[in-house]
Amino acid sequence: MSLPAAPKSKRVLSGMRPTGTLHLGHYHGVLKNWLRLQQEYRCFFFVADWHALTTHYEDPRIIGENLWSMVIDWLAVGIDPALATLFVQSRVPEHAELHLLLSMVTPLSWLERVPSYKDQQERLKGLDLATYGFLGYPLLQSADILIYQANLVPVGEDQVAHIELTREVARRFNHLYTKQRGGFALPEPASLLTPASKMPGLDGQKMSKSYGNTIALREAPASIEKKLRTMPTDPARMRRKDPGTPEKCPVWQLHGIYSAEDTKAWVQQGCHSAEIGCLDCKKPVIDAILTETAVFRERAQEYLDDMGWVHNIIDEGCAKAQQVAQETLGEVRHAMGIRYTP
Ligand code: TRP
Ligand code: SF4
Numbered sequence: 001m002s003l004p005a006a007p008k009s010k011r012v013l014s015g016m017r018p019t020g021t022l023h024l025g026h027y028h029g030v031l032k033n034w035l036r037l038q039q040e041y042r043c044f045f046f047v048a049d050w051h052a053l054t055t056h057y058e059d060p061r062i063i064g065e066n067l068w069s070m071v072i073d074w075l076a077v078g079i080d081p082a083l084a085t086l087f088v089q090s091r092v093p094e095h096a097e098l099h100l101l102l103s104m105v106t107p108l109s110w111l112e113r114v115p116s117y118k119d120q121q122e123r124l125k126g127l128d129l130a131t132y133g134f135l136g137y138p139l140l141q142s143a144d145i146l147i148y149q150a151n152l153v154p155v156g157e158d159q160v161a162h163i164e165l166t167r168e169v170a171r172r173f174n175h176l177y178t179k180q181r182g183g184f185a186l187p188e189p190a191s192l193l194t195p196a197s198k199m200p201g202l203d204g205q206k207m208s209k210s211y212g213n214t215i216a217l218r219e220a221p222a223s224i225e226k227k228l229r230t231m232p233t234d235p236a237r238m239r240r241k242d243p244g245t246p247e248k249c250p251v252w253q254l255h256g257i258y259s260a261e262d263t264k265a266w267v268q269q270g271c272h273s274a275e276i277g278c279l280d281c282k283k284p285v286i287d288a289i290l291t292e293t294a295v296f297r298e299r300a301q302e303y304l305d306d307m308g309w310v311h312n313i314i315d316e317g318c319a320k321a322q323q324v325a326q327e328t329l330g331e332v333r334h335a336m337g338i339r340y341t342p
Contacts, residue, residue: 008042012192013150015048015089015141018066019056022073023214024289025207028257029197031077033154034084037192043084044148044321047071050089050096054137055120055127071310073217076300087317089144094325099136099143101332105172106139114138115161142166146186147325154192163191177335184331199257202231204250218300221290228286233278234271243274251282258288 014034022031037043047070052063067088074086089095111117116138121129141162145153146169153163170186178185200206201213208214215224233251234244246252246267255264263284270276303310333339 008040010041010151011044011148012037012041012152012154013044013046013145013148013189014154015046015051015144016070017048017052018063018070019052020062020066020209022070022217023207023209024217024293025197025199025201025214026073027077027217028199029156030154030194031074031079033194034074035078037152037154038080038083041152044150044324045074045079045084045086046092046144046321047088048144050140051137054131054133054140055124055129057131057133058127068307068310071314072300072303073296075303075310075313076218076296078299081313081317085317085320086313087321088314091314091318092147092322092325094322094329095140095143095147098147098325098329098332099140101336102139102143102146102169102173103136105176106169110165110168111135111138114165116158138162138165139169142169145189146170147328148321149187149324149328150189151187152192153189154194156194157196160191160193163189173332173335177337184335186332200250200253202227202250204232204253215289215293217293218297219293221293224289224293225286228282228289229279231282233281237271237274237278240277241274244271244278246271251278251285254285254289258285258292 014030016030034043034045047067049063049067053060056062071086075081079086112135117135120134138161141159142165145163145166153166155163167188170188174185197206201208201211202215203211203213205211205213215227219227231250234246234249236242236248237244246255249271252267252271255267259267266276267281271281330339
C-alpha cells in the first residue's frame with residue numbers, strides 16, 4: 001500500500017488572461033510547469049478575466065468567448081481539479097475588495113515605475129491604456145496573490161516585477177497594521193521563474209500569437225499536418241538534391257523538442273548529404289505533434305460533450321477559492337480596524 005500523500009503545505013497561485021486560444025508554446029512553457037506544481041503544492045489556478053479587461057475593455061466579448069475554451073485547454077492537458085483549485089477571478093469578488101484596501105496604502109509611484117506600465121503602453125499602441133484600471137493592474141495582481149496567502153507564484157520573466165511589488169505591498173501593509181492588532185501578517189510571496197518557453201513556432205521564431213506561427217493545443221490533425229508540411233526549411237534546399245544545414249532550418253528546432261538522438265543523427269546526416277527530402281525529415285515531427293495533441297483533443301471532447309461538468313468544476317473551484325479569500329479578507333479588515341462585527 002502506498003503512503004498517504006504528504007500534506008501540501010505551500011500554496012501556489014497563478015492566473016492566465018483569457019485573450020486567445022492556447023497553443024503548444026503555452027503547453028511546453030506554462031502548462032507543463034503547472035502539471036508538475038499541482039502534484040507538489042496546494043495550487044490555485046484562475047482565469048484572470050478582470051486582468052484581460054484592463055487591456056481589452058473596448059472589446060470585452062473576446063473574454064467570454066475564450067474563457068471556457070481556456071478552462072477546457074487546461075483540463076485537456078491534464079490540470080486536475082482534484083489536485084488544483086480552478087476558478088474565475090470575477091467570481092470571487094473578494095479580489096476587488098482587497099485591491100481597493102491595498103490601494104489605500106500603495107504609493108502611486110510604485111505603480112508608475114512598474115516596467116510593464118510604460119512598455120505595454122508603447123507596445124499596444126492601438127489601445128488607449130491611459131486608464132486607472134491599467135495603472136492599477138499590478139496591484140490587482142498583488143491582491144490576487146495575497147488573498148490566497150500564496151507562497152509561490154509561477155510567472156515569466158516579464159511578471160517578476162509584479163511579484164516584487166506584491167512583496168513591497170505586503171511589507172507595507174504589515175508595517176502599518178500588524179503591530180497594532182497582533183498576529184495577522186500577509187506572507188510575502190516568492191516568484192517561481194518559469195523558464196521562457198523554448199517552443200519554436202512554424203517560422204523558427206518563438207511560438208507566439210503575435211507572430212502567427214502557432215499550432216493550437218487542440219488543432220485539427222489535418223490543419224497541423226498542412227501547417228507542418230508547408231513550413232519553411234533551409235532555403236539552400238531549393239531542390240531535392242541540394243544539401244542543407246539543419247541549423248538554418250526551423251524544422252530542426254522542432255526535432256530538438258520532439259526527437260530522440262538517433263532521429264536527430266538521421267536528420268543531420270540526411271540533410272547534409274541530401275539523402276532525405278524535407279518531407280521525409282518532417283514526418284517524425286508531424287507524427288510526434290499529432291500524437292502529443294491527440295490526447296488533448298480526446299480529453300477536450302469529453303468535456304465539450306458535457307459542458308455541465310466543466311461548469312461544475314468551476315463552480316466548485318470558485319466556492320473553494322472564495323472560502324479562502326473570505327478568511328484572508330476577514331483578517332485584513334480586522335488588522336485595518338474596519339471589521340465591525342466580532
Ligand atoms: N498578469 C498575469 C499575466 O498577464 C496574469 C495574472 C493575473 C497573474 N494575476 C496573477 C499571474 C497572479 C500570477 C499571479 O500573465
Ligand atoms: Fe530542414 Fe530537414 Fe529539410 Fe534539412 S532536411 S532543410 S533539417 S526539413
